[in-house]
Amino acid sequence: MIVATRLSPSPRRGVAPIRRLSLLWLAITGLALSGLAAGPGRGFAQGHTDTRRVVSSTPATAAALADTARVRRWREEVRAITQRVRxxxxxxxxxxxxxxxxxxARAIEARIATSDDARLAVECMRMVAALGDAHTQVIGTLPPLGFTTVLPIVMRPFEDGLYVTAAGPEYAAWVGSKVTRIGELATDDALARVASATSADNRYTQLDRAPLFLMMPALLQxxxxxxxxxxxxxxIERAPxxxxxxxxxxxPPPEGFPFAFLETEPPIPxxxxxxxxxxxNALPRCDQRPESAWWFEVLPDSRAVYLRLxxxxxxxxxxxxxxxxxRLFAVLDSxxxxxxxxxxxxDHGGNNTILDPLIRxxxxxxxxxxQGALFALIDRGTFSAAMNAAVFLDERTRALFIGExxxxxxxxxxxxxxxxxPNFGMMLQVSTVPWTSRFPNDDxxxxxxxxxxxxxxxxxxxAKDRALDSALEALREGALSPRVLASAKRSGTEAAQATFExxxxxxPSPWETDPHGDLAGYCADLIEAGEWRDAAVLGEVMVALDPRSSISWRLLGEAAAANGNRARAVECLKKxxxxNPRAQVAAMMLRRLGEKP
Structure with missing residues (x-):
């Protein structure tokens, strides 16, 4: 079953300014006149020559850079940005x-008289990016400030390196190559410099936004x-x-630039x-139906329902x-x-107000x-309202998260x-609302x-979708915690430990996730459901795997008490x-059992 087939024409919050930037790029670079008139056979180098004639370059002489009016305008620009942020x-x-x-801010003002417009715009971007808020940003990569050309090549960072994922006709032979250096810098060093100008919440926001900025040679300069x-x-490395x-x-910019190239999976000209x-037709499900904001279908081989947001x-x-x-819940209930x-x-977000009915x-x-029946697939593109959806699922449900x-x-x-x-028309966005989880100190x-x-x-x-495959594998073979419990019931604690390891x-995870937390959450669910024997069996596995986990000992003590095994309960709660001498719940449970904490 497929629901929804066309994209809503309503613009998303945060998209409108990028659309304006797209129009500005088209208008000022003269793409509508020179690039399109040139036809598909014209090279980007020739288009570049036309662009340089249309757009006046940034001041090049020392006298022009130090012009009093220019210095004043840039100083006003920097102060307008800092005041808006504050x-x-x-x-x-x-x-x-x-x-x-x-x-x-002081350093930028001190360099106005000796720096061209492009460098000052990038320094403003870096100043705001250093705040560490992905929604608060300056986008100064505008043609009037010297950003008049775009590389006809897309370079995308993966965990195993930076690769050319698409290119115009002149560079088609290098598509699929690994990029090992940009200029004289190793790719990691080049990406670090690009990241310094990228407003981001974390490394993965930076990686998600890197392909767009890597297309701008003036920014790289x-x-x-x-x-x-x-x-x-x-x-580049075409072969190992x-x-x-x-x-x-x-x-000149390709069709849709820059708006389309902000997407994690941008449409290629x-x-x-x-x-x-x-x-x-053979793309992963998450990349199909790009015109639809959301849809769902039943996966017949697994009897799972797949909801794409x-x-x-x-x-x-x-x-x-x-x-x-x-429609979704009617299908689920049926x-x-x-x-x-x-x-x-x-999913780069949208309207937070529509999420609550889904979670409820x-x-x-x-x-x-x-656990084992609800999965959330996430990646570097899970951002803004989609990030809030992930937070709600993380806090309020038993969803298992898969991906990056x-x-x-x-x-x-x-x-x-x-x-x-005010003076140079750079786009400035500053956050106005704190989106706080149930735990304000969750850092x-x-x-x-x-x-x-x-x-x-x-x-x-x-086009291999390892994340979706991982969810379907968990359905076939069982999620980690049910699998460990089944092994313990069948063959004992040592066998369950082997299953876990x-x-x-x-x-393996490069992100230091703790699978012990899965076991603890599942054990707590078993206790809540009154399945105390299974909870006690799983608890014994948990304390064997991690003897220094106070939560594991407490859960095992609670399960043992519910099963009537007072001696084991007292032993576990004292442990x-x-x-953790400050474990108040364990102390209370000991007092209930007639023991002094």
Whole structure:
């Protein structure tokens, strides 16, 4: 069953300014006149020459840079940005230093008379990016400030390196190559410099936004990555160990730039070559139906329901969000499927107000809201309202998270209206609303998945959806905690420990997730459901795996008490207090058993 087939024409919050930037790029670079008139056979280098004639370059002489009026206008610009940040943001220095922010502003003002417009714009971007809030940003990469060319090549970072994922006709031969150096810098160093100008909540926001900025040679020049603002030298590796140098010449922006290229999976212009080796019909489910904000279907082989939330929008096609939820829950109640898989990947957000009915509907169905029956797929593109959806699922349900870390932090700021800076028209967005979880002191920079699925170029190229496959595998073979419990009941504690360690070896995580937490959560669910014998069996496995876990000993003590095993309960609760003397619940339970804590 498929629901919703067309994208709502309503713009999302935060999208409008990027649309304006797109129009500005088109208008000023003269793409509508020169690029389109040139036809598909014209090269980007020739288009670049036309662009340079249309757009006046930034002041080049020392006298022009030091012009009193120019210096005054830039000083006003910097002060307008800093004042807006201070007056509008609820806590502008929640993740950064106020002293460092002030120092950056003074340093920019001191360099106005000796720096061109592009460098000053990038320095403003870096100053605001250092605040550590992805919704608070300056976008100064405008043609009037010297950003007149775009590279006809997309470079995307994966966990195994930076790769050319698409390119225009002139550079099609290098599509699929690994990029080992940009200019004279190793790719990690180049990406670090790009990250310094990228407003982000964490490393994964930076990785998600990197491809767009890597297309802008003037930005790379301003960051000291390359010497020229109209071309970039790359060292690439087309075969292992065989490296070569290429030079990519910038030209007019491709169709949809920059708006379309903000997407985690940007649509590639028709004349370009993609590194993906599959047709559109064979793409992973998360990349299908890009025109739809959301849809769902039943996966017949697994009897799971797959819900795709590509954009958190109130309307998709001719359906409102509450109509989607009615249909979704009607199907769930009718079929009683084995699982619900909520896919939040590549979802940059939208309208937070439509999320609550979905979360409440899941919680109202205990047969669905349990470990092994509810999955959330996340990645670097899970951001803003989609990040809030992930937080709600994390806090209020038993969802198992699969994929890579989210692009948003757990407690973050958002709802950032856009404004143009007064003198140069740079886009400025400053957060106005704190989005706080149930735990205001939760300082996680992201939600890390329990089942780690690092993104690799090979998987992306072959359109392999390892995250969805991992969810379906958990359905077939059982999630970790039920699997460990079954092993313990069948063969004892040692066998269950071996099952746990084998699972961990098969699912390594670079993000230091703790699978012991899965066991503790499942044990607590068993106690709540009155399944005390199973809880006690699982508790014995937990304390064997981690003898220094006070929560494991406390849960085992609670299960033992419920089973009438007073001696074991007292032993476990005293062990809890030995590890954590401040464990008040354990002390209370001991007193109930007639023991002194």
């Amino acid at each position: 007056h509008q943001h609820p806590r502008p220095f929640a993740f950064s230093s106020e002293a460092a922010f002030d120092s950056s 301003a960051l000291g990555v390359v010497p020229d603002r109209d071309r970039v030298s790359l060292e 160990g065989k490296r070569e140098r290429i030079v990519v010449i910038g030209g 028709a004349a370009w070559t993609s590194a993906r080796r599959v047709t559109a 590509r954009r958190i929008e109130p309307i998709s096609g001719d359906l409102a969000y509450f109509e989607l939820y009615r 079929l009683k499927p084995s699982a619900l898989i909520v896919d939040l990947r590549h 509907g899941i919680i109202a169905r205990p047969w669905l809201d349990r 870390p989210t692009g948003g932090r757990v407690n973050h700021y958002g709802d950032a209206p856009e404004r143009d800076t 996680r920079a992201w939600i890390a998945p329990e089942h780690a699925v690092p993104s690799t170029f090979a998987d992306w190229r072959e 084998a699972w961990r070896a098969a699912h 809890t207090l030995e590890i």
